[in-house]
Amino acid sequence: MRRSIVRGVGGYLPSNCVTNADIAKSLDTTDEWIVERTGMKQRHVLADGQNTSDMAAEAAKIALANAGIDAASIDLIVVATVTPDNPFPATAARVQAKIGATNAFAFDVNAVCSGFIYALSVADQYLKTGMAKRALVIGADAMSKILDWNDRSTAVLFGDGAGALVLEGVDESHADYNRGIHSAHLFSDGGCYDLLYVDTTPACAKQPGHVRMQGREIFKFAIKLIGEAVETVLKSNNMTVNDIDWFVPHQANLRIIEGISVHFKIPMEKMVVTVDKHSNTSAATIPLALWEAARDGRIQKGQKVVLEAMGGGLTWASALVKW
Numbered sequence: 190m191r192r193s194i195v196r197g198v199g200g201y202l203p204s205n206c207v208t209n210a211d212i213a214k215s216l217d218t219t220d221e222w223i224v225e226r227t228g229m230k231q232r233h234v235l236a237d238g239q240n241t242s243d244m245a246a247e248a249a250k251i252a253l254a255n256a257g258i259d260a261a262s263i264d265l266i267v268v269a270t271v272t273p274d275n276p277f278p279a280t281a282a283r284v285q286a287k288i289g290a291t292n293a294f295a296f297d298v299n300a301v302c303s304g305f306i307y308a309l310s311v312a313d314q315y316l317k318t319g320m321a322k323r324a325l326v327i328g329a330d331a332m333s334k335i336l337d338w339n340d341r342s343t344a345v346l347f348g349d350g351a352g353a354l355v356l357e358g359v360d361e362s363h364a365d366y367n368r369g370i371h372s373a374h375l376f377s378d379g380g381c382y383d384l385l386y387v388d389t390t391p392a393c394a395k396q397p398g399h400v401r402m403q404g405r406e407i408f409k410f411a412i413k414l415i416g417e418a419v420e421t422v423l424k425s426n427n428m429t430v431n432d433i434d435w436f437v438p439h440q441a442n443l444r445i446i447e448g449i450s451v452h453f454k455i456p457m458e459k460m461v462v463t464v465d466k467h468s469n470t471s472a473a474t475i476p477l478a479l480w481e482a483a484r485d486g487r488i489q490k491g492q493k494v495v496l497e498a499m500g501g502g503l504t505w506a507s508a509l510v511k512w
């Protein structure tokens with residue numbers, strides 16, 4: 190069996206940065222409420238005319254440059270998104286054209302905030318079996334396009350962004366074989382659909398629809414389900430918290446991250462936190478956090494990194510990656 194190793198990482202955030210105070214100018218909210226309940230201080234928002242594929246393509250180009258790999262040698266592109274440019278074609282196909290990955294096949298995955306780990310796991314199957322050799326896995330979302338900007342209970346929580354990994358399948362003879370994706374664990378419960386959803390689609394109502402969320406219920410599920418996902422990934426790899434160098438959680442709320450840290454006795458210094466700067470960018474939070482922590486030298490080659498997420502669906506997931 191081959192293994193999928195990380196060759197490069199990239200990210201992109203739109204230049205327009207919107208602070209809590211900016212939002213409070215048009216919505217009945219305050220910087221204090223948002224910081225106290227979520228830890229969020231700002232988020233990046235796309236300019237008119239920009240789309241998810243624009244962000245995804247920029248993140249992909251940075252990841253390819255980081256890997257020192259040409260776009261033409263990529264044979265698979267998977268984009269995790271809930272905000273595709275169009276219902277079809279897939280955003281991944283648009284990215285393929287934008288970066289010139291002429292030899293790739295490309296498709297999207299929708300698992301909301303768990304989408305990046307789902308996409309990683311999908312790409313991993315192709316690479317492990319040798320059906321693909323080099324893959325781009327991208328998490329990208331333009332949440333600003335599906336927010337109800339009059340609903341203070343959701344509008345303050347999200348941001349736009351994209352992050353990407355370049356993966357390569359290697360066999361046992363390769364020097365880096367011990368690195369890469371060691372396991373991924375995916376879970377869904379469609380019965381909890383109404384806790385977090387978008388209320389219509391262009392296909393049924395000729396308009397994009399808005400995010401609706403029962404925040405308090407989602408919060409409780411997040412602590413429980415992310416806890417289960419973390420337990421599963423540690424157990425499957427016969428590891429404890431002490432064996433892990435970095436935890437890279439989905440960034441939905443600082444209080445959820447702190448709750449997991451307390452429950453598992455994970456020092457906050459081992460948690461990569463970006464929620465204060467990016468807010469919740471849905472499928473993009475984890476690759477953006479990886480990009481940031483790899484860029485600033487925290488995550489080093491060979492270190493063990495646990496990814497974990499929970500989102501609409503409900504979906505939840507975890508993975509162990511040796512960087």
Ligand code: ACO
Pocket residue numbers: 217218219222223226227301302303341342343345385403404405406407408411441442445469471499500501
């Ligand atoms: N500013 C000021 N007041 C607000 C705001 C706001 N932006 N939003 C809500 N309030 C008010 C409410 O109206 C309510 O007022 P009331 O007591 O007078 O009725 C009060 O604040 C408390 O509201 P709650 O919703 O109970 O606040 P809570 O402490 O639960 O925090 C939050 C809300 C931040 C949404 C939290 O529940 C949360 O983070 N939930 C989880 C979100 C999450 O994990 N999402 C992940 C998945 S996202 C995805 O998959 C796309």
